[in-house]
Amino acid sequence: MKKTMFIAAALVLGGIVWGVLDNVHPFGDPLKTPVDDYYIAHALKDRSSENIVTSLVFDYRGFDTIGEAAVLFTALCSVTALFRQGGRRD
Amino acid sequence: MNPLSVVVRKGCDIFAWFMVVFGANVIIHGDLTPGGGFQGGAIVATFLTFLLVAYGGNRLLSWVNERFYTSLVGFGLLLFIGLAFMGFPTSFFYNFVSVTHEAAMAGGAHGIIPPSGTIALMDIAVGIEVAGGLSLIVIYMFKGIRLYETSPVGTECGHDR
Secondary structure (H helix, E strand, O other): OHHHHHHHHHHHHHHHHHHHHHOOOOOOOOOOOHHHHHHHHHHHHHHOOOOHHHHHHHHHOHHHHHHHHHHHHHHHHHHHHHOOOOOOOO | OOOOOHHHHHHHHHHHHHHHHHHHHHHHOOOOOOOOHHHHHHHHHHHHHHHHHHHOHHHHHHHOOHHHHHHHHHHHHHHHHHHHHHOOOOOOOOOOOOOOHHHHHOOOOOOOOOOOOHHHHHHHHHHHHHHHHHHHHHHHHHHHHHHHHHOOOOOOOOOOO
16 A cells, blocks of 8 residues: 555656656756846946846845845854853853 | 974965965955855855864964954944945945946046945955854864863763753
């Protein structure tokens, strides 16, 4: 019974994965590009930042960068809590 | 961690500061060249790891001041979020000092502030934060390893409960 269930679930999951992979558009040919075209056309002209990646990270997608800074701060807090000096200090 | 041979230490003396210079270069030119705050901050934090490997932990812990790195983390984060808030009459994260490329090429930039505005300034802020944070992580992890090695056998270490 367990084996039958497992085989059925594997078949269903494999079918889903196969269907998704079969529908992926070819590499280098994205479906919708207006946002990419906007960034490439306007990043240098409006913000005069020659590194488009940096202008994306710090200007167009600034909330993501706040999240990254928060991730680093959380990692620092967890390392501090994990490796702190134990015992009584007096 | 024991100090390495005199060759490694001399090499560390010569080359370690160039890591800081290179990392600062990557941070400051983040809006012009590949790289940015996160990458440059990681390069600057490599400096402390290099000193730890070459000179050993006891010398390193006598040199470093944790409050300095903690203040770097706080200063970088506050500068970053403050710069984000300063564009607020328009919107959060509005680039309030940037000039267009044509105006910058015609000489319309604001003197010392780069023409890309908050992009370059946030790069510097995030670079300061990442450099301090990763250096602090290295220091704290080394302290934890040393705590584990010097505690008596069979006792639980690292926790006071």
